[in-house]
Amino acid sequence: MPSRSGPSDAPRWCVLGRVPGGGVARGRVAAVEVDAAGERSAPIPIATAELPAFVAARERSAPRWVWSDTPSWYPRLLEAGVRIERCHDLRLCHAILSRSEAVPDRGPLLAAARWEAGPGAGEGEPAESALFEIETPEDAPGAVPHDLDAALEEFDRQRAALAACVDPGRLGLLVAAESAGALVAAEMAAAGVPWDAAEHDRLLSAALGPRPARGAKPVRLLELAEEVRAALGDPRASLDSPPKLLRALRSAGIDVESTSRWELAEHEHPAIRPLLRYKKLSRLLTAKGWAWIDEWVRDGRYHPVYVPGGVVTGRWASSGGGALQLPRQLRPALRADPGWVLVSADVAQLEPRVLAAMAADGAMAAAGSGRDLYSGLVEQGIVGTRQEAKIAVLGAMYGSTTGDSGRLVPRLRRSFPAAMRLVDTAAAAGEQGGVVSTWLGRSSPRPGDEWEELQARASLPGATSRDESRARRAAREFGRFTRNFVVQGTAAEWALAWLAELRLRLARLPSPTSAESIAPARASGPAFERQPHLVFFLHDEVMVHAPEGQAAAVAAAVRESAEAAGRLLFGSAPVDFPLELRIGERALKE
DNA sequence: GACTTGAGCGCG
């Protein structure tokens, strides 16, 4: 029992929400403190303009802030220079808990339909905040409720759901990590990726020719298009429309079914080489060309929009700007401010390592221990080359049955029976329309109605062989999805734990001395931008922007966080997660 | 004219 005095009296949670008030259409804010026993304080009214000050003051006792939806609350606090350590994002946690098979009774959560808003629902452009005024989140169609009462009720439901779990620790870890991810996403969006627009422009010009006038095509693309048309003997061939291009190719005697890169590459014809080059450059121009710089880069920063929990497996998605699709070709444009460096790290073969840990497959863990896992497979004589190892391992996790990959998978089944049993079991569940769960308890969605109908029709007496084969194909397809779900989803959990740990460790680094901390180019940015901070995250890769003098400390924090993530998820399992770490002015790989 | 769909390709 907690004593009635001393530190245990500190509130564990602080729930924020809107309250109706004073005829102000937008309402006011209030906070309710909740202690470890679930006892609530009376609502503490807060004038919206005072919210950052209130949060900053309460943050000294390090509560976990509970709110409807991180993007609705946190950006305004960050703008006001206030950062928090921990939160509980009700929307994200609802999505996990209301679907998790680890929760015995999901009824109350499922009945709370207002919390079912999808990622980013009703977000849109944040309303322009009036000068010197912090606004409360606005209701938008499809958005989660932001009211205090609704938040308190939902928080109770979620705490009850967690408490009822057989192993509340795992789901508890997941909702904490998911919420920490939401904080990281908001902070990275606010800080932005340090982006060298001039370097980006140089890379574009080198590949495409100088920036053309609006609406015109770069000269290099025009030249290549002419070359293709000449080779095809068709001066009017269109390269930008797949159907038209396909007709042009076929009438030039190139026998292809589609205009995709890999199929074109199989044919010998003078038009192929310039065409592939054209496609490559055209892609660069439309996805990440000059228009992208104009739209997404300001003051030396690219401000992406991350969507935590945006993928069914728990991976992040992004929206706008293609944050998770930055072409490797443009990585040199990611550049630290003067006097600062980028500390980047990625995990080698994260997914197979996670699989080995989940399945407690000692042989597979040993193959990856302290080295490249694929080389480990070669050294153990399981496959002949590193390339074969990669194909086999990916095939095992994705469920391939044909080609080189399908042929190599059986070797893994002999060498790593425990790991293969885990993914095979997950696939079998999916083929029967079942649900699987990640290590920490995120559960997969059920197949849709169409899928169920397909299966039902195939088992009817009058089913044709076509019905049966279609149903079988759909079943296997869903089996490949659930097979991959457990691995991709657990890898996402490991990465979230890594990110959450790293965020806290970076915040606890000693403040840079003024000699170390040359202010970043964008001095107007959030206050935390003057310390080492995360600027990029891509599934199994992180990047920290840091003063040069703190690079070593940051690198250590990155490594320690990875070790901590492994321990948090898998305890003492003998699986390691080696990092490839780089420190430099630019983000270059290979 | 506004919206959806599919091809194709960028990322892991």
Added chain:
DNA sequence: AAAGCGCGCTCAAGTC
């Protein structure tokens, strides 16, 4: 070379 998983974005074509 591309098969096997998960995404977002752009353009052209199809639909209303």
